[in-house]
Amino acid sequence: MGSLIQNTIFGKSNYKINTYIGGIGNAINTPALLAAKLGISASRIKMFRILDNNIECAIIGGTYSLTNSSWLSSNMTYFIDEKNLAVTDEGRVFRSATLLQKIKLNGLLNTGDESFTNTNLVEISLPNVTNLKGRYGSFRINPKLKRIILPEASYSEWSFSGMDGCTSLETVYIPKLAILRSGSSAALNNFVFASNKTGFKIYASPLAQTSYLGGVDKDIAWAITNRSAIVRYVTDFTKPNAVIDLSVITINSTSMKFQFTTPSSQNGIDFYEVYVNGVYKQELKASGDIISDFVENTSYAISLIAVDIFYNRSDLSNVINLSTNNAA
Structure with a gap:
């Protein structure tokens, strides 16, 4: 009775939603089923609900592991862990979850064998991962993947592959990783990329x-x-100032021209990342550039992040809300 009183205020739950999982509510429709997937007790899942086939819940009681093959070949579209509770990846967690478009796993400390292989992800950003575990790389065969961001990764156990088969890959950020493959595999040279x-x-x-x-x-x-990779060795971690005056000059049915003042930066500005409705879209080189491939007569929220030559990234710019025109 004491725990009930402690977690309830005037009849309302004191728990807060901290976990969001998309696209699986038809198959995982009870706390017990979700708990089994997460390898935790069902009593740790509170405020469980399904909205449009998406799960929302509060997970209590501390951290947990992403169990081996737990979401293998699932229809998951996103996995958002707002409280950094998932800390260990046991391997093949999201392998062949081909609809997976977004993750937020900022508490994760390692990646396992092929855990993010063959997905629909455009970006994999894991800010606290230090150890790349497993024989096979964690990020293989992702045709839409543009960026792999691993600022703290310092040790790799990979022996065979790594980030291969990522045909759209633009950026790999590994400023603390000295050797991409460990042991005798360090002598190999044609699998990671x-x-x-x-x-x-x-x-x-x-x-x-x-x-x-x-x-x-x-x-x-x-x-x-063999891939004409552009390599920069990161020697400075000072981020640029943010753009504060982003505006649009011209709006057409499928394109926009943007204007802004170049912010100050200790290492110079290399390019800008364009975010559309909070999702990375593409790079932009300078004020006055045109961004295309929008949908006519559609509303968008646009913002930028300034990036220097060492991939130090500014805070988000001001956000502008606008709509494309109808086709002429």
Whole structure:
């Protein structure tokens, strides 16, 4: 009775929703079924509800692990952990969840074997992952994936592959990772970045310049030679100032031209990331550039992040709300 009183105020629950999982409410429709997937007790799941086939709930009682193959080949569309409760990845968690478009797993400390392989993700940003575990890489075969952001990753257990088959990949940010494959596999050189987009950028640790027998990490060297990768060794972590005066000059049925003042930056501004309705869309080089591929007669919220030569990113700019015109 005491716990009920403690967590209830004037008849209202004191729990707050902290977990959002999309696209699976028809199959996982009870707290017990969700608990089984998460490897936790059903008593830890509060305020469970299904809205338009999407799950919302409060998970209490501390952290938990993403269990092996738990969402393998599922119809999940997003997994949002607002309280950083999921801390361990046991492998193949989201493998072949081909509808998965968004994740927020800021509490995760490691990635497992092929956990993010073959999804619909455009960005994988895991700010607290330090260990890349497993024989096979965690991010393989993602044709829409544009960015892999791993600011704290410092050790890789990969022995075979890694980020291969990501044909749209634009950016890999690994400023603390000296060796992409461990042990005897460090001598291999053509699996981590195989089949990736030509000319993609790697923001690497300065230690990677000498980590293989005094020379450049073998996979990075291969990417430079065979995929024309642009490699920058990160030596400064000072982020640029944010754009504060973003505005639109011209709006057409499917394109827009933007205007803003270049913010100050210790390392210079390299480009800007354009966000549309909170989701990354593409890079923009300068004020006055045109962004295309919008839908006519549709409302959008647009914002920018300034990025310097070491992939230090500013805070979000001011947001502008606008609509495209009807086609002429």
